[in-house]
Amino acid sequence: MGLASRSCVNAECGATAAGEWGKGWALRSGGFANLCGNCGMAYEKFIFCDLFHGKESGWRECSSCGKRLHCGCVASRSLIVLLDNGGVQCVNCAKNSDLNSVRFSCILCMIHAGRSIDCKGQSSMLLVHRDNLNGSYKHIKREEVMLSVGDLGITSFPDINQVGNSSSQTWRRDDRKYVVTDKRSFNPTNPGCLGISLGTSSNPAHMADACDYGGNSHLSLPMSNLGAEGREQTRSQSALQQVQKGQQVHPKPLKSSLLFGSETSKESISNMRVARPPGEGRGRNHLLPRYWPRITDQELKQISGGSNSTIVPLFEKVLSASDAGRIGRLVLPKACAEAYFPPISQPEGLPLRIQDSKGKDWIFQFRFWPNNNSRMYVLEGVTPCIQSMQLQAGDTVTFSRIDPEGKLVMGFRKAINSVPLQDSQISAIANGNESFLSGVIESLPIVSCYSGLLQSLEATACPQSSGLPAHRILADGVSICLVSDNLASRLIQGLPLQPLLVPEKKRSRNISSKSKRLHIDSEDALELKLTWEDAQDLLRAPPNAIPSIVVIEDHEFEEYEEPPVLGKKTIFTIRASGGNDQWVQCDHCHKWRRLPADAIVLSKWVCTDNAWDPKRSSCSAPDEMGEKEIQNLLQLNAELKKRKLSTGYTQPAEEPAGLEALATLAVLGNEATQAALSVATATTKHPRHRPGCSCIVCIQPPSGKGPKHKPTCTCNVCMTVRRRFKTLMMRKKKRQSEQEAGAHKKLLSDKDDAELGSSSKAGGLPSGTDPLEASESGYNPVAADMGTGQIDLNCRPERGDGGGDSGGGGRAGQTHMSMMTLLKVANLPLEMYLKQNGLTSLVSEQPASSSSHAAVPWAVAESEEGTAEGGHQATTTGRTAPWPTKGTLPWGPSPDPPSSSSFILGRLQTPLRLQDQQPSPNPIHRPKPVHIDARKKRIDRLLSKRFALFSFTIASPSPSIH
DNA sequence: CGTAGGCATGGGT
């Protein structure tokens, strides 16, 4: 504690010292007086009441000379010297006085070492304090108590002259019983007990600790039970910040009657959640306020179980994900561990018996890990206890001590609103249930991690009421992935969606910033799959969003400035003619309306939003489908979904397509059966042709049987191809300019990539190189294919197919592909493509556990279409859902080939604002250099840990073509 | 391959 410099009161000495313990002034053992470091003369009594400086109450006057003296705080030069005989000496007149003749204003100033103050004859003016340590009673003057509690901002202390009972420890007012006691005699079982702690311990060490507490005068009063909350609540924000910064604060004796005053006199204190300055302990002065126990008297009572033991709240901690996780390690705040738990010198630590609130004893291993020349303390083996208390991340555990036994007890406090969400609630989110969403929104904290999704949800659920720009979601670099993950994890884990009770910053610190790292392990992930998939079905690219493309580890990501929006569940069907439709239900009339397959449907959709069909842009318009058809559709759709889920996301490729076709049939009736069947059959054989998908490949008739397109054709396919081509060229130009700027950098980068992949990269093409870009460096898949009469519409840089013809032969000048060529290739059936490229199976060379099994050409094509359309569509099977397919993971930057568009909802290691990912280009020939095994392993681990969450099989057909 | 233990890392304060 930094004390003001002062001089020894011994005139002969006159030494001036800095006033720090051990630096001129010593704490006299056995007492509370300071000793001059020079002459050893006892100086003042201690004193931390400088908070009362300058206030009337901070002065006392000598009964002899009448001079008003300072209360005796250290900063003061005017002191009363407490004499050994119990008297005091005025440093002004040097006259000795009887202790009681001095009007003390500060309770602390009158604490006399090891001595009880005789109160006889003055009982009406005194409150009784019983020192539990020695059983003595100390009568404390009312105004002194007032001053003490004045530290809490309390000035309206009840008039004990009217209601007090000096012969007792307690007194009453307004039918409430008050007890003046220190924390050692605090008895939580005493109803209405206020537990006023006056810091009147006769334990020098105790008081020394108190003196030393943080150097904060306001904290130096060890009024552990009457708390900081009162102070914090009545203190200005700036003062609070000062407190948090450990700066000295001179609290104003606020008029608050928070605890005692009339306004709240009817209100029991026992339920107040107060942050109690920590109890005594080694180094407790360093405890951060966040660890201060905010235990209520009620909880203390619960812990004490009705016994007469004294409960000393020690500290508390909000459980992190890892604390509450299955590892069973509860990280203890270092300062807390060192202050309140037994000292340990070996990392192995020692077993610690801790009682839970139910009275059950647990034995944890209290140990530490060396960490950066420091220690990290943990309690091991807490899982059973945590589970028994049904605690989750975000809940709080409190540690207290039962005195005098010194037994440790562990209480807990569930986070507010910590009611695990039911499946239905989670589904409600996934389904965009407005009322539920708004509930969620209300309960969501406005913190960075949630705000984005919050706004997104809000904007989607209640677009008309959303006043917040959704793009703020990314304002601080927190990605969609993060946001989604956070919400998802909390939903899944049943974590509380913190209400707006705590200041944002605090919540952010305690929950959100940490929850960024909330971990979902595999089991949770499984659970999440079922629900989050639903949610993913609903995500749509923001309308008119123009993504920028980033390539990471050969995977392309489209980075959107805007977050995805939640869409509405729709059902896709195929018309007999081969066209695709999308069916959406009006929120008002509940009629199903047919929309174009590529229409983006927001979560709230009504008939009047039907811009595509004016005839049915009103709820009064009749249904297009008959009731029976609708029911069939819904039933089959549900069945499809059910089967899909039950197959664990790895269902055979045929299933969804087949079922969907069935659904289509059901809708379209017998008339269309034949045609639809053919589609379904074809789809089964050709995974790239998927009903509902409007990608460049899937929108065509399968097997290349469709009509040939003229150069001037404006059909969907041709238009898409044109857009695609245009996009390619634009990107190429952009890239060229970028390349010229950073040729050197890229050289290094390519070198690195080449090192990673060169060993088996047939064409020696740097990973992720754009085909067009590659053409300039000697590789042009288009040209290569043209050489054999085909073009790879899904041309990917790393194709490096078995023919090895994609090697570095100069093919400059062939970078431009004609529209007709594109169309031609687009019409090529996949089998032909494979055959012509010497491939017989897409899976034959691909490990079953490959992290890129979905990276089949059709998927690429689909993604590219997504880009071209600038949006996404979701089917009820999620097969064209805009997010990564299983097993793709961004990893390290690399050049930038053409794009795809799909949102990533997984967690990224780095907060990249990447929401788009493309399947790895042609995984068949993807090199597997030995020296990147570790990297791959890491990727796989990440995949299993993270993307498992979202790794449902988007592209339902597994790449199996036989 | 999964899990647990122990240390390392890095964001936050």
Add this chain to the structure above:
DNA sequence: GACCCATGCCTAC
């Protein structure tokens, strides 16, 4: 810049 601590990550089992 130092420290804390949540969690990553490696290794052994």
